[in-house]
Structure formats: structure tokens, C-alpha cells
Amino acid sequence: MSLSSKEPVLFVGYGPVGSEAARSLRRLYPDLPFVIAGRRLEKAQQLAAEVGHAEAMTADIMTPGLGLPKGMRFSCFIPMIKDRALHGMTLAEEQHIPYAAFSEYVYDFAPFIARHIHNPKGAPLLLLGHLHGGSMPVAALELARGFRSIDKLTVSAIFDPVDFGGGGSASSNMVTGNFGVPSYLVRRDGKWQWRRNGSETLSITSSDGRALPAHGFALPDVITLANETGARSVDMAFALDKTARSFRGEGISHEIFVEIEGERHDGVHARERYELEDEAGYAAMSARGAVLCMERMMGLAGGPPVGPGLYNPETLLDPAHVVKRMQQFGTKIRKL
Known part of the structure; x- marks a missing residue:
């Protein structure tokens, strides 16, 4: 064009x-x-x-x-x-x-x-x-390039209550798609499973060390991440709570964590965790x-x-x- x-x-x-x-x-x-x-x-x-x-x-x-x-x-x-x-x-x-x-x-x-x-x-x-909008799972693929094989890959996000979807249809879709739906898709030990929210305890550790109660994500990112990386286990979770920046009283932000466990190209078994933070929020x-x-x-x-x-x-x-x-x-x- x-x-x-x-x-x-x-x-x-x-x-x-x-x-x-x-x-x-x-x-x-x-x-x-x-x-x-x-x-x-x-x-x-x-x-x-x-x-x-x-x-x-x-x-x-x-x-x-x-x-x-x-x-x-x-x-x-x-x-x-x-x-x-x-x-x-x-x-x-x-x-x-x-x-x-x-x-x-x-x-x-x-x-x-x-x-x-x-x-x-x-x-x-x-x-x-x-x-x-697809940028998060694709960015996670870049962060995972250092691994030869992946045992487990987890993406989790913290939505500040003030920022949550920015309101409007985006926010209501998040609520309908996750809080209102009983199941979410995961890959565990190479097998696809639908898990019921509440059937397992999920939590996210924020960048400042707080353990936040979390819910499963009913999004297709798990399919993208499993297909592209070959990870045997892929999970997604999200928490509706204050991010570290918001908790400090510095304003809203949106936090995402990518955790990768597996064998690096140098043959060493490793676990890496990355944080992606944006002060513009989820909608942006x-x-x-x-x-x-x-x-x-x-x-x-x-x-x-x-x-x-x-x-x-x-x-x-x-x-x-x-x-x-x-x-x-x-x-x-x-x-x-």
C-alpha cells in the first residue's frame, strides 16, 4: 500500500x-x-x-x-x-x-x-x-531467544485498578473474559488443558516483592508462546492491584512479567525473569x-x-x- x-x-x-x-x-x-x-x-x-x-x-x-x-x-x-x-x-x-x-x-x-x-x-x-494487541507475546519471544529449550514460560500482568483497561469496552472485555469465565487455557507438561478459575492458587510477585492474588488469563498468548518456543508448560495470570509505582504513590503504571525456565544455548539450566513497565497504562x-x-x-x-x-x-x-x-x-x- x-x-x-x-x-x-x-x-x-x-x-x-x-x-x-x-x-x-x-x-x-x-x-x-x-x-x-x-x-x-x-x-x-x-x-x-x-x-x-x-x-x-x-x-x-x-x-x-x-x-x-x-x-x-x-x-x-x-x-x-x-x-x-x-x-x-x-x-x-x-x-x-x-x-x-x-x-x-x-x-x-x-x-x-x-x-x-x-x-x-x-x-x-x-x-x-x-x-x-499482540506486542506482549511477540516481545516475550525476543526475551526467550537465549534459551535452547524451555521447560516453563509464564507471562503475568498487574493491572492498576485506576488504569484497568482504561474503562469502556476494553475494561468490560477484560472482566467478562477473565473474572466472568470459569476456565482458562494452559499448557502443562506438553498437554493442553482448560483449568477452572479457583481450582488452583495463583499469585504474582510484584517488582517490590508483594505477593498478589491472581486469576487465569483466557487469552490466546499461550498458544503463540507454546507454538513458537516449544515450551512444555505455558501459563498466564493477572492481578488487579496496585503496581509497585502506584503502591509508592508515584502514579499509575502497567506491569508485565515474563519468566522463562529451561536450558540456555550454553547448556546451563537457568531461570530468568523480566519486567516490562509502562506509565502510559494498559490501553496505550x-x-x-x-x-x-x-x-x-x-x-x-x-x-x-x-x-x-x-x-x-x-x-x-x-x-x-x-x-x-x-x-x-x-x-x-x-x-x-
């Missing part, structure tokens, strides 16, 4: 994550045209005016065609709200443009995959229910990850535009590039 393309990027949703995604993509590509759409035109207009070079429209993800003007074409479509009726995916298939199932959990992917099987040449379909990190996927799918970075097919973030993004981008955006990464 050329940056001079007249076909705009379509954003449906202007909540915390959607707004941050539009802002982040605008910072990277000042001349890329946008359409900001949603049920409340006034909110769409506010965001369009803020990011510039954007048109605001009324749209409803639950309406066929989304209620958008007939014949209008787009270069990419990533709905920042759940596409429960698949009307957004239908629009992408009709226009053969990149589409991402964003804010979807492991158990939500079946309708999208089945639909793609019936129309594999319709559109590039990205399954993007991963933590931080999710938006940035989505933007990295968007620019790759459209051919703005990393290669030509992708063709029709089924994609995961790790099949699109280079781990080293993701870590570099995250640090440029302000994420601090350190080995504990």
Missing part, C-alpha cells in the same frame, strides 16, 4: 484503546487518511478533529454494512469493539482488505476461523485477542500493539501488504522490531 493511497483506514470505536490506536498511527504516518466511526457521531468528530486528516461518520457494528455509505472503500479495518455479528468481517471480505478480530478471547475465535475456512480468499484475517500498550500489526498488514513496514489468509501476530511481526518499538513508545524493559 502506498502512503498516498486515497483509501482511508477505518476505525470503528473511539474508546481508550481505539483513540490511542488512532493517535499512535497518526504519529507514525501524518498523511494517512482515517475514518473514525461509531454510534455517537459527536465522539467520532472529536477524535477526528484531534488526530487530523480524518473524517467522522456514524457506524453500528451490529448493522449489515455497518451503516456506512455504500460504495465507500477502505485500506484496512480493525474494529476496536467486538464484532459479534461478523458484519465487520463481511465488509473486509467484500473489499478484500486486512481485518483483525481485536478484543477477542480464545473461546471467541471459532466463528471467525469457521467463516474464514468457507471464504479463505476473502480477506487477510488477523486473530488479535492477545495481550497488548494495547493500542500500540494493534498499530504495529496494522502497519505490517497494510505494507507500511516490514514488507509488502499481506494477502488473504489467517494470521497471528507472531506470523506478522519481528520480535526484535517489536521490542525496539515498545521501548521507543516508552516501555521500560529490565531483567530482574
